[in-house]
Amino acid sequence: MSKKEKKKTSAIPVEANLVTQNSSQIEEDVINKNPVENKEEIITEDSSDSVSVIVSKDKNEITDAADDASSTYTAVKEKKSRKKCYIILGVLLLLIILAFLFSTVFALCNIPNEKILGGISINGIDVSHLTKQEAEEKVNAALSQKLQTPLTLQHNDYKTTVFAEQFDVSFDVTKAVDMAYQIGRTGNLFENNFTIIKTLFSKTSICAGLSYSEETLNSLITEIENSLPDRLIQPSYYMDSGQLIITKGQNGVTIDATGLKDAIIYAMNNIQSDISTITIPVNQVNANAIDIAAIHQEIYKEPQDAYYTTNPYVVHPHVNGLDFSISLEEATAMLAEDKESYVIPLKELTPKVTTNQIGTEAFPDLLGSFSTTYSTKNTNRSMNIRLASSKINGTVLMPGETFSYNQVVGKRTAAAGYKSAAVYANGEVTTGIGGGICQVSSTLYNAVLYANLEIVARTNHGFNPGYVKAGRDATVSWGGPDFKFKNNRDYPIKIVCSGTGGKINFQIFGMKTDNDYEVEIESNVVQTIAYKTVYQNDSSLAKGKTKVIQSGSNGCKTETYKILKKDGKVVSRTLLSKDTYNPHNKVVARGTK
Secondary structure, three states, rough: OOOHHHOOOOOOOOOOOOHHOOOOOOHHHHHHOOOOOEEEEEEOOOOOOEEEEEEEEEEHHHHHHHHHHHHHHHHHHHHHHHHHHHHHHHHHHHHHHHHHHHHHHHHHHHOOOOOOOOOEEEEOOOOOOOOHHHHHHHHHHHHHHHHOOEEEEEEEEEEEEHHHHHHHHHHHHHHHHHHHHHHHHOHHHHHHHHHHHHHOOOOOOOOOEEEEEHHHHHHHHHHHHHHOOEEEEEEEEEEEEEEEEEEEOEEEEOHHHHHHHHHHHHHHHHOOOOOOOOOOEEEEEEOOOOOOOHHHHHHOEEEEEOOOEOOEEEEEEEEEEEOOOOOOHHHHHHHOOHHHEEEEEEEEOOOOOOOHOOOOOOOOOEEEEEEEEOOOOOOHHHHHHHHHHHHHHHEEEOOEEEHHHHHHHOOOOOOOOOOEEEEOOOOOEEEEEEHHHHHHHEEEHHHHEEEEEOOOOOOOOOOOOOOOOOOOOOOOOOOOOOOOEOOOOOOOOEEEEEEEEEEEEEEEEOOOOOOOOOEEEEEEEEEEEEEOOOEEEEEOOOOOOOOEEEEEEEEEEEEEEEEEOOOEEEEEEEEEEEEEEEOOOOEEEEEOO
16 A cells, blocks of 8 residues: 555554543544444554554444443542542541530539529529429429419409419429429430530420319309499399389499409419409490290299198198289380389289198198397397398298299398398498398208208308308308209298397208108318408508508318218218308508608
């Protein structure tokens, strides 16, 4: 082949480092410059020593060489990457080892620590770095002072003072202190160390569990509601001297019991707060309209003749009937007038056969009795007692009938003959129309208990009245609490009472059966509530001078049981009530002049 031809076919120079070239580029260059089908001859000429090298390669072999070159390149790259990962892993491992060593040393340093960690408080009281005993003493002292602080409940001009112990407020300080102590001690090594460090930068607050008597607090709220001057009064009625007196309701307020309880508990639970007065949350409610048809249905009674049976011998007394002496339409028309009260004449429906006509055996047995005494020197109070007793005397209840004190005695007004006498109001002794009638209801309550009749409604006084044992009284007020009981016996009963000469005496007569029991009433004082001293500023007294307005007396909590005996053996012992009587706080006027 000539030299000229060699130049025309100028071969591709091939160097010894061919394998390091990019495989795809080699393949492209070879194919583009010397296209052949299966085999090609490549001639290279070394310029320095004129040595010619002829490389004959299959096209596929060239491609394989390029792939081998790429694999080698990738392997080198992966080796560098693995080396970098090893370095990172080594650094991480070193950090973990150092962290473990630090945690271990930190934990060992804290193991002998018997104190609560820093940054922890209970009900806002800092207990950082205190022992459990020190923390408990500190928290108890602060909470005890809080519970001794009086709390004033106010609605417009009405005010009353309450104390936490009246409704058994208490805190589980021991449990709260234990929770505080366990912080940083309950997890594993790392969790505890993390918690310990965390408390150094973020405060931890624990709330001691608060508990109270729901029943007692509800009773307190009910008592307050009945004392509000603008309380809601629903329509009511009573009978007097052959007339039905219906009193119109009075729009007023009812206490938002849930809201008031939440406010009281919040004030007790937050020791750092300076809450001393709570505005009583109330709801304005409209009184119901008078339902004359419903009242007529309640008071209407068919007369029943007296009769008796001989086997067994039982006397059934007569019952007088009762009805409006005017038509229901006429009574409805009367309500069209806007008046405070309405008077509807009544007529008594007399049976054909009365009890007196068949003998006095209708009420042969004394089922229960009770008496209390009062001072006759207070003539107004004595008059109220006589009036109330006379209203009740002679009342007959058929089996299943319910007695209502307010309906039988009626509204206590000056027009009805009641006088102003001493009453309890807002924890203080004051005067009011009808003072003394609660002694009548309390005496009747005890007679009913001894007769083993069913109590339907009974409320204790807010304060121990003194004329009966605590736990055995029954307070009443018009538009408020009522005393009700039911004749749950198989035969009629008759109430005989008198309230003269300084003694109120109730007797309940009926017919005894084999199911009768001997009744004992047991009332126990389970807790004494010490009275507090409440100060009132008085601009009429010189500054520094004080004057006792009301002496103090302790309150108490009671549990009353009814014990039934048969042939001297106890058959049952039933809890009748749990009652709370507030203390009469000592009221002292403090001069500001």
